[in-house]
Amino acid sequence: MKEDGTLVVYNEDNKALWASSTSGNGTGPYKATLQADSDFVVNDSSAAIWAANTKDKGRDHVTIQPDGNFVIMYTRDGNTVWCTRTNGGQGSPVVGVGGVC
Numbered sequence: 001m002k003e004d005g006t007l008v009v010y011n012e013d014n015k016a017l018w019a020s021s022t023s024g025n026g027t028g029p030y031k032a033t034l035q036a037d038s039d040f041v042v043n044d045s046s047a048a049i050w051a052a053n054t055k056d057k058g059r060d061h062v063t064i065q066p067d068g069n070f071v072i073m074y075t076r077d078g079n080t081v082w083c084t085r086t087n088g089g090q091g092s093p094v095v096g097v098g099g100v101c
Contacts, residue, residue, distance in 0.1 A: 004023045004024055005022045005025055006021070038054050054082045
């Protein structure tokens with residue numbers, strides 16, 4: 001999490017592959033949270049400024065996979081609920097959005 005509220009996925013060369021596009025939105029401190037309702041959000045000091053829109057889709061945990069993809073996993077059935085599409089260390093085609101993988 002950057003100081004400006006942007007959540008960023010970097011590769012091993014410190015190149016940004018995906019970002020939440022939240023720079024300058026809200027007021028810090030900022031934090032990223034996987035909420036009880038299954039939505040993954042970036043919050044400023046008082047409210048969500050970005051969301052993966054995974055509410056009520058089921059979730060178990062978030063992780064960065066060995067291939068570089070940041071995902072929200074639902075482990076009961078092994079499916080991925082949402083991802084940044086940064087697998088293989090490539091820049092995401094959906095910067096700021098993410099999507100079903």
